[in-house]
Amino acid sequence: MKLASSAFTNNGLIPAQYTCDGANVSPPLNWDEVPPETQSLALIVDDPDAPEQTFVHWVIYDISPSVNQLPEKIPVGQTIAGSGVQGANDFGNFGYGGPCPPSGTHRYFFQIYALDKKLSLAAGASKSQIITAIAGHVLAKSELIGRYKRP
Numbered sequence: 001m002k003l004a005s006s007a008f009t010n011n012g013l014i015p016a017q018y019t020c021d022g023a024n025v026s027p028p029l030n031w032d033e034v035p036p037e038t039q040s041l042a043l044i045v046d047d048p049d050a051p052e053q054t055f056v057h058w059v060i061y062d063i064s065p066s067v068n069q070l071p072e073k074i075p076v077g078q079t080i081a082g083s084g085v086q087g088a089n090d091f092g093n094f095g096y097g098g099p100c101p102p103s104g105t106h107r108y109f110f111q112i113y114a115l116d117k118k119l120s121l122a123a124g125a126s127k128s129q130i131i132t133a134i135a136g137h138v139l140a141k142s143e144l145i146g147r148y149k150r151p
Helices: 127-134
Strands: 002-004 029-032 040-047 055-063 084-086 105-115 138-149
Touching: 002 105, 002 138, 029 105, 040 084, 040 127, 055 127
Parallel strands: none
Antiparallel strands: 002 029, 040 055, 040 105, 055 084, 105 138
């Protein structure tokens, strides 16, 4: 699988509009080469450079394997019409919470997983619940890294 964004390149800078310094909206994402036996997709976005522990910015699961993109500005809420269920981020909300590093340049890992099953978890599941649920069910994975430093 290949994960990409029209907003930034792999290891490139994430534009401010997708961060706490801008509109704080989710960036557009697209993927291809999903294995044919995929039953659902899951997306996790986190910051391993955060102080104390990896900070989770976005979790979506039970994305239909027929979906191959998420447009910019996915609404905050429990579900995405036709596109999956949103989990809880470490800001304490459903949906996307953009980069807002306290200091320095941080890396943001966008990871998509093709799964051989639907997770069927309630809205608001955490990253750790997703990681536990996908164990042994990952058919393919792709990663896109963006970087951001506050002005």
